[in-house]
Amino acid sequence: MTSARIVSVFGATGLQGSAVVDALLKEGTFTPRTITRDSHSEASQKLKARGVQVVQADSLDKASLVSALNGSEAVFALTVPHFPHEEGKDEITQGRNMIDAAKEVGVKFFIWTSLPSIKRVSGGKYQTCIQNDHKEIVAEYLKTSGLPHAVLLLPAFLENYWKFGSLKKTDTGYNVAVPQYPATSLQTFVWIERDLPAATLALLKNYTDTSKEINGKEYPLVTGRMTYAELAAKTAKVLGVEVTYTTAPPTGFTPIDDMWAFLAEHNGYFTTPIPNPDLVALGMKFGTVDEFLEVEVKARYGQ
Structure with a gap:
C-alpha cells in the first residue's frame, strides 16, 4: 500500500489555506x-467532517510544530500579522519556528506565501509596514535554512471586495473605495481562491524535477494589473449597474496607510508578465479578472 503524500497546511480556516485544502482534496495526489x-x-x-486531518499546534511553540509536521512530505505555510507588534510573538518568530520544525522532521518541500519588504523597496521611506517586512525576513531565513522551498509573492486580493468590504452598495449601484489610491495608479491583483491553489499544486507536482529549477525561487502570483477605476468599470459591465471608484481617506493606522501610499506610488507590487511564464511552464493555468467577476462577483452582487 502506497503511503499518503501528506501536505501540512497552515491557515486552513482562512482564505489562503482553505483554498489550498479544497484544491488538494479535489485533485487527490496529496493528502x-x-x-x-x-x-x-x-x-x-x-x-x-470532510475527512481532513486536523492537528493542533502553536506556531510560537516549535516543539508542538515538530510533532504536528512529522510525516509531512511538504508544507504550505503563511503567517498573519498581529498589532501591536510584540517581540518574540511576531511573524518572524512564527515563520522561523515553522521552517526549523519542518527541517527537523525531514520535510522535502516548503511553500511560503510572502510579500516584498516595503522598507527595503522604498529605500527606507516607509518604515512601519511590518506586515510586509517581517514576511521578507522569514523568506530570507528560509533561503539560508537549506530546506528545499519556493516562495509565492501575493499582491492585492480580488476577494477584498467582500473580505474587507471594498465594494459597497450605493443608491445607484456600487462604489469601490481604497484608502489613498488615486484612480490613475495601477494595482496588481490575485484571485486567491483560484490561482493560489493552482500555483501550489503546480509547485508540489514539479518540485522533485531538478531540471525545473524550482528550489529557492520566488514566484509573483498576479492574475491581473489595472487601476481600481478600470476594475470598477469591468465590475459595472458584469453587474449591469453603475460602479464608481472613490479614493478613500487614510485609515489612521500608519502601517496600513503607509502600505497603500507605497502601492499607489509604485503601481502595485510587481511588474512580472501576466500570466507569470515561470508558473505557466510548470503547467499552471491562471484565471483572469474577467472570470473572477463572472464567477465570484456576479454570484454575490448580481441582481
Whole structure:
C-alpha cells in the first residue's frame, strides 16, 4: 500500500489555506493535514467532517510544530500579522519556528506565501509596514535554512471586495473605495481562491524535477494589473449597474496607510508578465479578472 503524500497546511480556516485544502482534496495526489491552534473549533470540526486531518499546534511553540509536521512530505505555510507588534510573538518568530520544525522532521518541500519588504523597496521611506517586512525576513531565513522551498509573492486580493468590504452598495449601484489610491495608479491583483491553489499544486507536482529549477525561487502570483477605476468599470459591465471608484481617506493606522501610499506610488507590487511564464511552464493555468467577476462577483452582487 502506497503511503499518503501528506501536505501540512497552515491557515486552513482562512482564505489562503482553505483554498489550498479544497484544491488538494479535489485533485487527490496529496493528502492535506491542517495545522491549527484549536482542533476543537467549529471550523476544525467542519474540516474533520470532510475527512481532513486536523492537528493542533502553536506556531510560537516549535516543539508542538515538530510533532504536528512529522510525516509531512511538504508544507504550505503563511503567517498573519498581529498589532501591536510584540517581540518574540511576531511573524518572524512564527515563520522561523515553522521552517526549523519542518527541517527537523525531514520535510522535502516548503511553500511560503510572502510579500516584498516595503522598507527595503522604498529605500527606507516607509518604515512601519511590518506586515510586509517581517514576511521578507522569514523568506530570507528560509533561503539560508537549506530546506528545499519556493516562495509565492501575493499582491492585492480580488476577494477584498467582500473580505474587507471594498465594494459597497450605493443608491445607484456600487462604489469601490481604497484608502489613498488615486484612480490613475495601477494595482496588481490575485484571485486567491483560484490561482493560489493552482500555483501550489503546480509547485508540489514539479518540485522533485531538478531540471525545473524550482528550489529557492520566488514566484509573483498576479492574475491581473489595472487601476481600481478600470476594475470598477469591468465590475459595472458584469453587474449591469453603475460602479464608481472613490479614493478613500487614510485609515489612521500608519502601517496600513503607509502600505497603500507605497502601492499607489509604485503601481502595485510587481511588474512580472501576466500570466507569470515561470508558473505557466510548470503547467499552471491562471484565471483572469474577467472570470473572477463572472464567477465570484456576479454570484454575490448580481441582481
